[in-house]
Amino acid sequence: MNELLSDIKYLPGVGPKRAELLTKELGVATFGDLIHMYPFRYIDRSTIMRIGDIRTGLAYIQVVGRVLRADLCGPGGSVFDPNAPGFRFNAVKRLSVTVTDGSGELEMVFFKGIRWNWERLRPDSVFLFFGKPSEFNGHINIVHPEVDNPPAPGTAQAAGTLTGVYTIPEKLKNAGITGRSIGRMMSAALAACLPQVEDTLPDYILTEKGLCTLRFALQNIHFPASQDALAKATRRLKFEELFLLQLSLLKQKYIRTRAEGGIPMPKVGPDFNACYESLPYDLTGAQKRVIKEIRADLMSGRQMNRLLQGDVGSGKTMVAVLSALIAIGNGYQACIMAPTEVLARQHFANIQKYLSPTSVRSAILTGSSTVRERREIHAGLEDGSIGLIVGTHALLEDNVIFRSLGLAIIDEQHRFGVDQRSKLWSKGPDELHPPHVLVMTATPIPRTLAMTLYGDLDVSVIDEMPPGRKPVQTLQIGQAKRAQLYAFMKREIAKGRQVFVVYPLIFESEKIDLKNLELGYEDIVKAFPFPDYKVAVVHGKQSNEEKNFNMDAFAAGRANILVSTTVIEVGVDVPNASVMVIESAQRFGLSQLHQLRGRVGRGAEESFCILVRDNKLSNESRKRLDLMCATQDGFELAEEDMKMRGPGDLEGTQQSGLPINLGIASLARDGILLSEARAYADRILAVDPSLSDPRNAVLSRELRSSKYEIKDYSKIS
Ligand code: ADP
Ligand code: MG
DSSP states (O other): OOGGGSBGGGSTTTHHHHHHHHHHHHOOOBHHHHHTOOOSEEEEOSOOOOGGGOOTTOOSEEEEEEEEEEEEEOGGGOBOOTTSTTOOGGGOOEEEEEEEOSSOEEEEEESSSHHHHHHHSOTTOEEEEEEOEEEETTEEEEESOEEEOOOOTTOTTTTOSEEEEOOOOHHHHHTTOOHHHHHHHHHHHHHHHGGGOOOSSOHHHHHHHTOOOHHHHHHHHHSOSSHHHHHHHHHHHHHHHHHHHHHHHHHHHHHHHHSSOSOOOOOOOHHHHHHHHTOSSOOOHHHHHHHHHHHHHHHSSSOOEEEEEEOTTSOHHHHHHHHHHHHHHTTOEEEEEOSSHHHHHHHHHHHHHHHTTSOOOEEEEOTTOOHHHHHHHHHHHHHTOOOEEEESGGGGSTTOOOSOEEEEEEESGGGSOHHHHHHHHTTSSBTTBOOEEEEEEOSOOOHHHHHHHTTTSEEEEEOOOOTTOOOOEEEEEOGGGHHHHHHHHHHHHHTTOEEEEEOOOOGGGHHHHHHHHHHHHHHHHHHSOTTTOOEEEEOTTSOHHHHHHHHHHHHTTSOSEEEESGGGGTTOOOTTEEEEEETTGGGSOHHHHHHHHTTSSOSSSOOEEEEEOOSOOOHHHHHHHHHHHHOOOHHHHHHHHHHHHHHHHHHHSTTTOOOOOOSSOOTTTOHHHHHHHHHHHHHHHHHOTTOOSGGGHHHHHHHHSGGGOOTTGGGOO
């Protein structure tokens, strides 16, 4: 019988009702699940504090105290006499127990379990109390302390030195599950399971990497014998998690790059050269380097799966066009897919300019293409006469059939779902020859996250801006400065510049946000009256036609101001726009703010980003806005964002679409260990790419377990 798989309800102290809660709230269904649920921090219980030394603001403490009195309190501080006739425990609001250790007195407060604690905490009895001191009405107390027998004299550490603290969701707490009960469950589960735990890493890895065994790690992550044992256990479990994850990602990459499925594209062709030679500017060093990397991929005979990261304005479109021309030069077609219609149209307009010196026929396909346009485009794609197609999700529809799609380029990848992206794979010339894939993103993904997310992809970075860009002057203002803001906007408009005004749009409060935008729009129209000023507005509730009309008006310079929700976040290029005003700026994440700021500063003029904050600000928001004003470096901001919000948050957002739940390692904090794990995984695969060596049988087995099974990962992009 494998105890690891035993139903959690059979664990002493659990039972069917708690089992259901554990499963639902914590995903713990078996003994094995439980022992893999680790504490998120530890409390040092080796020290007993003198009551006289207690101050507010302390973390958890423990004291040994003799009970002086235990008062059953009613409303408004009245004290009940339990011997009085008609007394009922039900009427008691709170039990207040005062204890002393000679150095001072401390109050323990109970709102629940009143009767039980009152009977137990008799005056003059001595107990060990454990909890977090808080301040109430100017004096310090501990609410709902854990109560234990005092340690035997001379054994201050009787309670165990380090105690794990587990996440206990509210519903479990209400069902009476405390830290102590989890501790008891854990110790029972470990006793049952540990003898059966088999190591998940082969011996040779434990030796080479100096790691402890899984049994030792599990025992000590829950009940550390010492700080040192805890450190060993933590390192082992984190390493294992990161290592297996990387092993799984890299293994897929090995399989993919060894397959013969890549469409070979040995030449560059005349269209590439024609376009290159008539460029109005020199490519930056970074653009050249990236194009070389892509060329090498396309020539290699292996399928390319490359992520191209480049800050907003770094010139990714050019790279996309030149890559597409290589595919076309080899007799294949290429597509560029954008997340919104507005963006697709803008791409198309730019791309047509670049293509004019070539003989390539291009087209655009979006949701609002007419039936007639569609018919023509479908035909052109099928007979191969259209070389480059730009479009939105409409490109993914089943009736879009390419004669020979050789390269699929996806712009701003985070807006596309995994399924949609993998659909592109099926549009290659035949099943064995998927198109090469280039994913472009302006979201600077922190290195550690990129490694986890895209462990399977090759990454290129454009880390250089086209020459002549001036940094965007960024400042924050409060609501009181609105009049000055409008005056400033007017001065900029008088110079012939254009202004973006952006409102947040957050899904849960869409209605309120729209309201804010409407009010803001009215306010602006009042301050910037027609016909002296022209204000365009774009938001998600408009029809495509309306959106396009307004966007075009702004892009063509017919409107001075564009009021919008974050639809403009992605990609829109209006070089004449020099001011970006972000309303309720505290509601945006750092990365998003940075994206928005990237919409200005594309022309030669001095440009500005003005963060308008609401009056009430949390400390964190304040920090975020300060940071935005202090740096223009997208990667620095992304790293900070991850640190502030924690990768857990990032993982949960559609931004990253991270399909992995890390149990113990942290992408923000364990970057070095991650690199080490990745390099080590790479070394192992270099020798044994299919993990068929008997020494690696354990690894092979682990990768088959669901945790590391990453949904069709190589096809994500
Ligand atoms: P993004 O990386 O944000 O997609 P774009 O490709 O839209 O950036 O380029 C931003 C602007 O910079 C465009 O107006 C483009 O014409 C211009 N640009 C691109 N590459 C260069 C270069 N090497 N030198 C000068 N301007 C460039
Ligand atoms: Mg772009």
